[in-house]
Amino acid sequence: MKTFEIDNQNVAQYADLISAWIKEKTGGRGVVLGMSGGIDCSVVARLCQIAEVDVHLVLLPCGDDMKNTQSSRHAMELIEKFNFAYHIFDIKPAVDALLIATGSSGSGNSATNLALARANIRPRVRMTCLYQFAQINSRLVIGTGNLSERTVGYFTKWGDGASDLNPLGLVTKQEVYLLARYLQIPNSIVDKKPSAGLWDGQTDEDELGMTYEQIDAYINNDTSGNPETDRKIEKRIEMSKHKNSKIPVFGEILF
Secondary structure, three states, X not given: OOOOOOOOOOHHHHHHHHHHHHHHHHOOOOEEEEOOOOHHHHHHHHHHHHOOOOEEEEEOOOOOHHHHOOHHHHHHHHXXXXXXXXXXXXXXXXXXXXXXXXXXXXXXXXXXXXXXXHHOHXXXXXXXXXXXXXXXXXXXXXXXXXXXXXXXXXXXXXXXXXXXEOOOOXXXXXXXXXXXXXXXXXXXXHOOOOOOOOOOOOOHHHHHOOOHHHHHHHHHHOOOOOXXXXXXXXXXXXXXXXXXXXXXXXXXXXX
8 A cells, every 4th residue: 555655746755765765775785786787777776775675786688689679778877877887698598598499389379379378588697697796795685676567567577577676666667757756767767658579569558558658647546538548557456466465375374
C-alpha cells in the first residue's frame, strides 16, 4: 500500500529520506546495481551516491543490444557525469547456451510464449551475474523496480524482480521522473521512452498497451480515467499475482 506521495515541493526531502533508508538497510556494505542506461537504475545509482553507499554499476549487454539502442551511451553518460565505478560483461554466450530447442517445447506452446520465454532469459542471466559479482565482492544487490511496474507485473520473476533491497518499490513512474530531474540525471535518459530491452525496438508502454501515466493514475485514483484501460490494468494485476505473492508452502499457516 502506498503511504506517501512525492511532488515538486517535497522531492528533495524524499531523495534524502530514500537515501537514508538505503544507508540504513545496507548497514555499511556496498551494493551492486545493474545499469541498463534507463531512468530507474540511474535514479537508484544517484540515491546510493547521496547516501554515501559504495555503489558499483554493472553493464550487462547481450551482444550489441545495448549499443544498438544507445543504452550503453546513456549509461556511460551517467557514469562519466557522476564518476561511478563500473564493469561490463557480455551475457550473450550464457544466454545462447540456455536456449532450449523449439522441438523440446511442450505441445501447448505458442509463438508468443516462446518469444517471451526466450526474452526473459536475459534478465535472469543478468541477475545471476549481479549476484555472482555481489558475492565475490561482499556486496548486496540493489533493485530498481518501481511501483508502477510491480502493480501490473511488468518485471521478470527471478530476473529484474530479484534483489536484496529495493528503494523504488513504492515509488510510481511519475515520481521517478521527479527524482530524476532533481538528481540531475542526464536529459538523454530522462527523455527517452522506457524500454526493458527485451528485443529490438521494444518499449514498455507499447508492450503494455497503456502508458505509465495511466498506470500511475490507477494507483493513485483507482482509475486511469479510461474504463478499457482500467480493465487491462486489472487483468494484468490478476495475471501477475504470483509475481508479487509469497511462494505457497504446504503446511504453512496463513494469517
